[in-house]
Amino acid sequence: MASPLTAGFCELVFNSAEAPEGVEPILQILSVKKINAPGASGQDRYRLILSDGKHFIQAMIATQLNPMVESKEIDKNVLIKLTGYVTNAVQGRKLVIILQLETVPWNGEKIGNPTNLEQAQNAGGASNQSTSAAAPAPVVKQEVGGFQARQQSNAGRGGAQARAAAGGRGKQEVGPLYPIEGLSPYQNKWTIKARVTQKSDIKHYSNQRGEGKLFSVTFMDETGEIRATGFNEAVDNFYNLLEEGKVFFISRARINIAKKQFSNVNNEYEIMFENQTEIEPCDDDSVPQVKFNFKGIDDLGNTQKDELCDVIGIVKEVGELGSVTSKATNKPFAKRDIQLVDSSGHSVRLTLWGKQAETFQADDQPVIAFKGVKVGDFGGRSLSMFSSATMSVNPDIPEAHALRGWFDAEGRNTQFQQYTSAMNNAAGASGAAGGVKPSEIKTIGEAKDEGLGMSEKTDYFTTTATIAFIKQETFSYPACANPEGCNKKVVDDGSGWLCEKCDKKWDAPIHRYILSLNVMDHTGSFWITLFNDQAEQVLEVSANELMRLKDEGSDINSYFQKATGKTLTLQMMAKQDSFNDQPRVRYTCRKANVPDYRADSAHLINLINQMNV
């Protein structure tokens, strides 16, 4: 019986510089193995050993074919027809990269007794390397993950390849067209067709190694994105050529391992432009526009500080334009904070800087997609936009439309959960791991009944309650007057107020609140502690001023009376504590707000809707 396999294919690959043109071989899979090195996008990668009945050869499959491995369509002894592939030499070894394949019906038996072609060839001592001057295109007839029309555009490329051929240097100067996802340091001949989605300014630097300049761009195609950097001469050669938004062919550049801490580009590798790098503009506009890798606002607790991420949200509030002076350079910077919310019900502050802060306008609560914003831990979690980040207002992408729909239908009336700095110390900064979430609305009765603050973990919750009583006897403590902000308790030793921490003596302390309030709602009451900022907000007088009035014998009772009866929405922390060896819960108020009755009502409507009546 004739073998269904394409006899001689392995030898053909081994002896050709590029994939054999027009050949769609049928091969048998001898083994499937997951390799340890992740793919460009961090996905699993699989290596196959393929047999033509006589020899076997190694192959990698593009990650879009991974599901076929997982479903066992790609498995040992299965016959496959390669309908899209390229070949590559890696340190003298040949590798087939499969972009598209079809399975061929077969009874599951192994065919023939194939041997390792490389060993056979090397043992024979003969090098049959092709000296063909032709530059065959890779075989891709149908759509491969959006790589349709590759052959046409590749062939129509004209530029680098045609010039190389005209230069009479024999071998093609550039490799076949690759998906960005398929790039790795182990391949040297490739061309990508990609859009520039971001281009940096030219940056000049000077360090021990000397002076220089550099710029970077992000390239994107249907399969992924990759960052590319050019130094010195590459800046002169390519900076003006590479325009944001335009499509280019790029070849003959180096692939390095990406330094991920400096980039949010979703690729294990990055491109380094070299002197022989070739970049040619491309008219084909089919390459997609921008690729986001959104992180939900509620998920920012699971990111590390300083990590870069993409976030999409509704601009709920726009802060005033402000200015700060950089500690490092003493230079002033314009800044503007905005509040972003998404359908997770969480909100986060995002800071814009410089020109972007000055010109930012969003009075109609638009959707904005941010790319490459930096996560900070101020106030639990915050975001900061810097020069390499980009923003798209009301982008035409599904995530944006979904968010718009959600916000207009219900999000408008949602009370959003804010990050709090206490979450930096709490187990699991997301606030979701174990402890009650800060925005979870509880009545006082529920907080007690559910035993919040009774476990090892600190619980956070929000409650709306009315001040029933404020303890007047002790409302403050004498604190260190250091203008840098120390706030430690100081003691009067007769010659002044000593701060042990600052090792300084002050003529007078600054009094700070530790205020005990009894607050109640329709379910019960509890004692809570307010520290300086919250207490000052409630009493509308500073502790220092109140202490001065008290010391001069004025009646300060009116301040406490004025605050009593106020109803506030309190962001609470419930923490285990002990008093006279008895365990008890200490309730601390982290933030007091005027109630948002609209949001509270929306919460109640939610609860009503959940009732089974």
Next chain:
DNA sequence: CCCCCCCC
């Protein structure tokens, strides 16, 4: 080979 990106 850069990689700083600001403040509370």
